Amino acid sequence: MTQRMCAVLALLLLAGCASDPVPEAQLQVTEAALVQARAVGAGAEQAELGQAEAGLEAARQAAGREENRQARMLAERAELDARLAEAQALTAKNRAQIAELRSELRRLRTQLGEQP
Amino acid sequence: MTTSLKHVSLWLTSLALLAGCAAHGTPPPALTQARSSYQQLAADSAVLASAPKDVMRAGDSLERAERLASYWGSAEDVEHYAYLSQRYSAIAREHSVLTAEQQQLARLQLERERLQLALREARLIGVQQQGLWLEEQMLSLATTETERGLVMSLGDVLFDADRAELKGAANRTVLKLFQFLQLNPQRTVRIEGYTDNRGLADDNLALSSARAQAVADVLIDLGIAPERIKVQGHGAAFPVAANASSRGRAQNRRVEIVFSDEQGRLAPPRE
Numbered sequence: 001m002t003q004r005m006c007a008v009l010a011l012l013l014l015a016g017c018a019s020d021p022v023p024e025a026q027l028q029v030t031e032a033a034l035v036q037a038r039a040v041g042a043g044a045e046q047a048e049l050g051q052a053e054a055g056l057e058a059a060r061q062a063a064g065r066e067e068n069r070q071a072r073m074l075a076e077r078a079e080l081d082a083r084l085a086e087a088q089a090l091t092a093k094n095r096a097q098i099a100e101l102r103s104e105l106r107r108l109r110t111q112l113g114e115q116p
Numbered sequence: 117m118t119t120s121l122k123h124v125s126l127w128l129t130s131l132a133l134l135a136g137c138a139a140h141g142t143p144p145p146a147l148t149q150a151r152s153s154y155q156q157l158a159a160d161s162a163v164l165a166s167a168p169k170d171v172m173r174a175g176d177s178l179e180r181a182e183r184l185a186s187y188w189g190s191a192e193d194v195e196h197y198a199y200l201s202q203r204y205s206a207i208a209r210e211h212s213v214l215t216a217e218q219q220q221l222a223r224l225q226l227e228r229e230r231l232q233l234a235l236r237e238a239r240l241i242g243v244q245q246q247g248l249w250l251e252e253q254m255l256s257l258a259t260t261e262t263e264r265g266l267v268m269s270l271g272d273v274l275f276d277a278d279r280a281e282l283k284g285a286a287n288r289t290v291l292k293l294f295q296f297l298q299l300n301p302q303r304t305v306r307i308e309g310y311t312d313n314r315g316l317a318d319d320n321l322a323l324s325s326a327r328a329q330a331v332a333d334v335l336i337d338l339g340i341a342p343e344r345i346k347v348q349g350h351g352a353a354f355p356v357a358a359n360a361s362s363r364g365r366a367q368n369r370r371v372e373i374v375f376s377d378e379q380g381r382l383a384p385p386r387e
Contacts, residue, residue, distance in 0.1 A: 073196050080203035087210035094217050101224045108231040112238060 022063055023072035030056050030075045033082035042082075042089035052081035144191065146198035147181050153205040154178050160212070167211035174204035264383040266375040268293075269356075270331070275369070280326035282334060290331055293373060294338045306346040306374040306382055307332050312365035313352040325349025331371055348385055 034052055042049045055078025062071035154174050157163050164171055181197035184190040270289060275282065282290065297303065309324030328347045336342050357364035376382040 073192075077196070077199055077203070080200055080207065084203055084207050084210065087207050087214065091210055091214045091217065094214055094221060098217060098221050098224060101221065101228060105224065105228055105231060108228065108235060112231065112235055 020068035020072065022066075022068050023059075023075055026072050026075045026079070027056070027059060027063065030059065030079040030082065033079045033086070037082045037086035037089065040086055040089045041093060042085040046085045046088060048081045048085035048088065052078045052085060054078075055081055143185055144194055144198065146195050146202070147185055150174075150178050150181060150198040150201040150205070153202050157205050157208055162216065163208050163212040165212075166215035167208040170204050170208035170211060174201050174208060177201035177204060264374050264386070265377065268373040268375070270371040270373065275327055275330075278323065280323060280330050282330050290334045291338075293331075294335055294340060297335065297340050297344065300378070302376075302378050302380050304344040304346070304376040304380050304382055306348060306385065308372045308374060308386070309347075309349045310354060310356075310368060310370050310372065311352050312368045313355070313359040314365065317351055321349050321351035323349075324351050327371055331373075344380075346382070346385075350386065354386060 030052070034049075034056060037049060037052065044050065055074050059071045059074035059078060062068075062074055157171055157174060177197045178201040181194050181201060184193045184197060293305075297305065307328040309326070309328035311320040311324045313320075315323075325347065326349070328349055332342075332345045332347045335345055352359075352368070355364075355368040356370070357367040359365050359368060374383065
């Protein structure tokens with residue numbers, strides 16, 4: 001009885017490591033998120049992009065060491081880092097457009113004011 | 117197998133009991149942060165509307181972190197899901213900011229269109245006023261105040277000898293006249309043709325009328341109402357210079373535009 005219980009416990013503990021496959025899909029998803037973030041203009045000035053890059057690298061290394069659970073978690077976090085960087089880049093782009101438009105509107109208003 | 121399952125469940129129960137103790141301790145800061153981020157998010161209907169999926173994921177991850185926090189030995193997982201939850205919250209917030217600012221951008225673009233239109237109109241008016249000023253300049257230079265009112269003389273250069281067709285170069289002058297009439301819709305004109313004294317009087321009369329009519333036709337073609345234009349041929353009558361010299365004769369071959377006053381009143385025609 002006790003032996004059995006011990007065996008189950010040992011199995012369970014082992015399972016913790018063994019049941020995690022290499023997170024191939026997640027690594028690809030993270031990679032894609034990074035590509036997408038860069039594509040919309042996320043740059044090195046964003047801490048989140050750096051975090052995503054470092055996270056993906058760490059995830060790959062963990063996968064190389066067969067620490068699959070760790071690799072998956074790192075990759076998941078890196079994916080969201082990249083998606084946040086993407087969202088921030090989009091917001092920044094839009095904000096720059098707003099600023100440009102505002103100064104254009106100021107110019108237009110000045111020109112209109114100068115009309116007789 | 118069923119017995120082993122029983123044992124597992126027993127073991128899990130004891131874990132849960134242990135966790136019960138753990139949960140009484142202070143929750144990890146990542147979880148606290150994730151909680152407050154999510155609470156702020158869930159209270160913001162704009163975020164909910166613009167990024168429902170990310171809000172939902174933030175909630176799911178938080179729930180997972182909360183559940184794991186009640187288990188012993190899962191600190192790493194709690195940290196992980198709390199991190200994910202916070203990231204989803206941040207992404208949702210960013211999306212909602214973007215949505216709001218995109219709407220702002222669209223409003224500003226509309227405003228720009230409106231202003232550009234207004235500016236174009238203002239410039240057009242400016243050009244017209246400028247044109248008016250130029251026409252007034254032109255008239256004051258080219259016209260003489262006579263007993264017939266304002267008279268503008270279009271010289272011989274408008275027509276070839278014995279021809280009634282306007283020459284190409286003349287069209288610019290007529291175009292100016294057209295602009296002036298367009299800008300002064302109350303004014304009317306009488307277009308009078310004159311010739312030198314060579315040739316038969318009847319031919320000269322016909323030629324002078326045809327020349328005046330040629331100018332009138334262009335104005336009418338351009339869109340001036342025919343009732344604003346009167347046409348009269350005077351032949352060799354009323355010379356402005358002696359017909360003895362070719363220079364004098366050239367001066368006498370002319371079309372004169374007599375302008376009405378601003379109320380459209382024309383001086384009576386010459387007899």
